[in-house]
Amino acid sequence: MLGMVASVEAIFLSTFILISQNAMLRAAERRAELDLQVNRLAEHEVTKLVEMLAAIARKLDAPAVEDSEVREAAQDIRPEQVMRQIDQGRED
Numbered sequence: 001m002l003g004m005v006a007s008v009e010a011i012f013l014s015t016f017i018l019i020s021q022n023a024m025l026r027a028a029e030r031r032a033e034l035d036l037q038v039n040r041l042a043e044h045e046v047t048k049l050v051e052m053l054a055a056i057a058r059k060l061d062a063p064a065v066e067d068s069e070v071r072e073a074a075q076d077i078r079p080e081q082v083m084r085q086i087d088q089g090r091e092d
Contacts, residue, residue: 050074
């Protein structure tokens with residue numbers, strides 16, 4: 001009888017643990033999605049800032065900075081391409 005009670009208790013405990021782990025996983029996924037969206041917004045804003053600074057420099061006839069990092073920052077990044085590269089890195 002005692003063994004049966006212990007088995008039932010173990011079943012209930014494992015069920016509650018799995019339920020709480022699923023809830024924690026859903027919360028972590030929501031935080032990761034929010035983090036991704038914030039990062040995408042920040043990247044888009046940085047790109048627009050670089051474009052605005054380039055326009056101001058052209059207007060003021062300032063010498064252009066020929067830097068690969070500046071050119072890269074001025075390009076809008078597609079999240080799909082980034083995710084493909086991440087997935088390819090995981091496969092390698």
